[in-house]
Amino acid sequence: MPARPRRALAGGGTGGQPARRRGAGDARPLVAAAPVCRGSRRRGGGQVSQRVGAVDCGTNSIRLLVADVGSDGRLTDVVRRMEVVRLGQGIDRTGVIAPEAMERTLAAAREYAALCREHGVETARFVATSASRDARNADDFVAGVREAFGELDVAPEVVPGDVEARLSFAGATGDLPAAGVEGPYLVVDLGGGSTELVRGTERVEAARSVDVGCVRITERHLEHDPPTQEEIVAARADVARALEQAEEVVHLGGLSAVVGLAGSVTTVTAHALGLDRYDRDAIHLAQVPLEAHRGACRSLLAMSREQRAALPYMHPGRVDVIGAGALVWYEVLGRVAVRSPGVRVVTSEHDILDGIALSVAG
Structure with a gap:
């Protein structure tokens, strides 16, 4: 690399x-x-x-x-x-x-x-x-x-x-100017227990961590395989409340790019790209249209675990939680699309690590 x-x-x-x-x-x-x-x-x-x-x-x-x-x-x-x-x-x-x-x-x-x-x-x-x-x-x-x-x-x-937010921002944004992606950025680090939303250009301007992540939302709401409509509605409402709290601190208007990090986002990106294996080089700095991301999220959420496990880029440890991760990413992108029309969506393999x-x- x-x-x-x-x-x-x-x-x-x-x-x-x-x-x-x-x-x-x-x-x-x-x-x-x-x-x-x-x-x-x-x-x-x-x-x-x-x-x-x-x-x-x-x-x-x-x-x-x-x-x-x-x-x-x-x-x-x-x-x-x-x-x-x-x-x-x-x-x-x-x-x-x-x-x-x-x-x-x-x-x-x-x-x-x-x-x-x-x-x-x-x-x-x-x-x-x-x-x-x-x-x-x-x-x-x-x-x-x-x-x-x-x-x-x-x-x-x-x-x-x-602190987690600042580390994520530093790791995620170093490659972006050279790739022609200018700020202001919204860096979204979608983890298992929490999601960090960080706004900035050269440095962090605002950040908020909210307690919604792929493991936490799965355990709270998505009991069935595949999830029921009632479970999805409850999970979306939970995520929406968390994002409303985040918006009290992190302004989502006027963004140039939203930068998605971590395994849920990279897996959604692989799904949107139709990869035949998990390919870090193809995923890193990929710019997939926002609605293509959201379509991939809907697809993964609707699948059974058996169907997800059959995808060639799916890590076995994500099979049971990728539906919730996709749901959180779907909600973030929907909110950003309203606040910052025309925003670019970039996936980064460089992150908090x-x-x-x-x-x-x-």
Whole structure:
């Protein structure tokens, strides 16, 4: 993958700022990026670079990026990994991380720690998002990650939604000007438990995180396979209420482009493009008409799980939740289309994970 320019994080978003779990009265300190070994290295052409590790642990999946950050602030990928661990399994109902979900996630964390050691990572950052923000047993998760990384001395940062939004914006927008996509942007990071809406051009101007995501909406509303009309109506109303709250902070008028991130959006894009496999290069920076996106959303929502599983680009871990993810994306695009007629829709494979890597080097 070619190197891409770094975009500085606006308003911080690195370790050392207070984070707060939703529903908790006490601030949770963010843990500064932990050094694994010190010094820089020279890559091809003699350019000095720093090798960093970034982990994004969300409600549905956990991902690793090992990358070299050059002295010019460009990222070059070394390793990218993703596992569907469903950390947020049942959390909307119980308020705690289920033991089996905790173990799946910590097993992946142990594997990622081994990869960081193998590839000589110099500095690493582990960001935990929606599920661990919401869980009453988040402290157990933090302790488990510390143990998984052992002597690497990496601890997860349980970040609030505004920090998550800044990281997503930084990761998503670096490629856009070179691709001829100008702001103002609305970056939409559609996760398993929450969705971040971030407006900005050079930097974040407004951001809001709302508690609607593909796992959360599935567990709240979409019990049948395929979902019933009554379930869809209830889910759409839930998402609409959340988006109304977001619009109190994030203005949706006058946008040039809406930039969709994460697995639900990339899968909808693959469906709209009719791909015969999941192809990151075809999906990244794809500009599909807004109504084609919404048509793909309707199609995926109406399918049975068996039909979704047969799609050649469908990850097995998304089969049961892509309907809800498509529903959230459908509602976001419908609202944006009214507020910003003619807006472009761009899908990015670069997201919060890239933003985390850039924040480590910064």
